Amino acid sequence: MTRLVDLRPRRGARLLLGAVPIVALLLVYLVASQARHAANPADKLLPTFSAMAQAIHGFSTDRDPASDRIVIVADTLASLYRLGLGLAIATGSALVLGLLLGVVPLARALLGPVIAIVAVIPPVAVLPILFIVLGLDEASKIALIAIGVAPFMTRDLTGFVTGLPAEQIAKAQTLGANSWQLALRVALPQLMPRLIEALRLSLGPAWVFLIAAEAVAADVGLGYRIFLVRRYFAMDIILPYVAWISLLAIAADALLLLASRRAFPWAHGGGR
Template sequence: MKRLINQRPSRAAQVLLGILPFALLLLAYLWASELRLAANPNDKLLPAFSSIGEAIWSMAFEADKRSGNYLLWVDTLASLQRLGLGVLLSALMGLVIGVANGAVPLFRAGLSPLVMALSLIPPMAILPVLFIVFGLGEVSKVALITIGIAPFLIRDMQQRVLELPEEQLIKAQTLGASSWQLILRVILPQVLPRLLDAVRLSLGSAWLFLIAAEAIAATEGLGYRIFLVRRYLSMDVILPYVLWITLLAFLTDYLLRVLTRRSFPWYYNGGKP
């Protein structure tokens, strides 16, 4: 008898098992919505799919009467620009400082304690400070994302460099490689795919910091729109926006995974996902 731990579902079974939880959640929502609307047709907590569809159409395909913009796309573009810039800056800092800390003991002695201390500061606690220092514009929002995830990326990259086999570094030095050559030709190629993995893991936090910043001070953005319409209990707008954010996060994660697979195929030969 085959043990449960050794049983692997087929490709079709994996797809069905992946869809099943979403289908159950959808059925549960439909059932709960029908019950609430039957008791109170004006209930806003769980709107019918028809109301959600009308709200999506209005936000995405009808120009706003006051601004003339298609709000869903304007909000999406504003949020993605902030998120992209914040994640890019964080990734660059993680790569440069993390590799330097891991490869050069002098850098590690001076910077590692500071990075560790910064990583322990709750980013949301310094959000008012960022607004005071940088104002209510784009800089403070990007800064919050960067401060929120850059220390994590730096520490992760530092640890990945320290985990590289010491024999590789010794052999390269035996062949006459300089410190700069060691970093560029031995260390960097091995940690780049790990950086992409770390960025994927940090995307959830990046979205959290983005939504928080937009909710407090913004004139457009997905987080701004959600917190704007909550005062009217407009769940027919809030729910689609939440699902849209989830879809954008999933697509970003998927694209990073594809980029890693195609750029570093050797990284997945060991059975990585």
């Protein structure tokens, strides 16, 4: 008798199985929205697919007055700029600190407690402080993403480096490696796949911090647009924007996974 845990669907079957709940949710939404609009044609809570299609046509053809770009393009570029720069700062900082704290016990004893304290502070709680110190422009939004993501990535990378086999460190030191060489030639090559994985896991929180910052102080961006139209209960705009953000996040995650598999196949069970 075949056990359930032993059933391993092939790629085509996995794609089909993964599509089933998505299609089911869309069908449930379709039935629910049609039922609500049959009872109340002015209902805004569950817009029909045709209403959302009209809204999509509107924000994909209308132009933003400030930038003279198509609304969805202007919002997407502004949000991706903030998200990309914030994640780049966080990733660079986490890489340096993770190597330093992982390789040098003295640095770990000195800086580890500070990073642990910063990691437990809710980033959104410091948003007003960032607005006061850095102003309402791009710097505060980018800083929120970096502050929100960097401590967790740093702790993850530090734990990975300290968990490397002690034999590797001992052999490198026997061959004359100093602390700098241990970090760059022993720890760093093994750390890179973990860095990409940590970045993938940080995409979700980074989007949350971005949307929170844009909702409070922005004049363009995906989060700004969602919170702008919520006062009009414009679910026909909000739902497509949420779907678009989800697609962007999925695409970013897929690209990072592809880059990791191409650059470091050994970390994914493949050979060179």
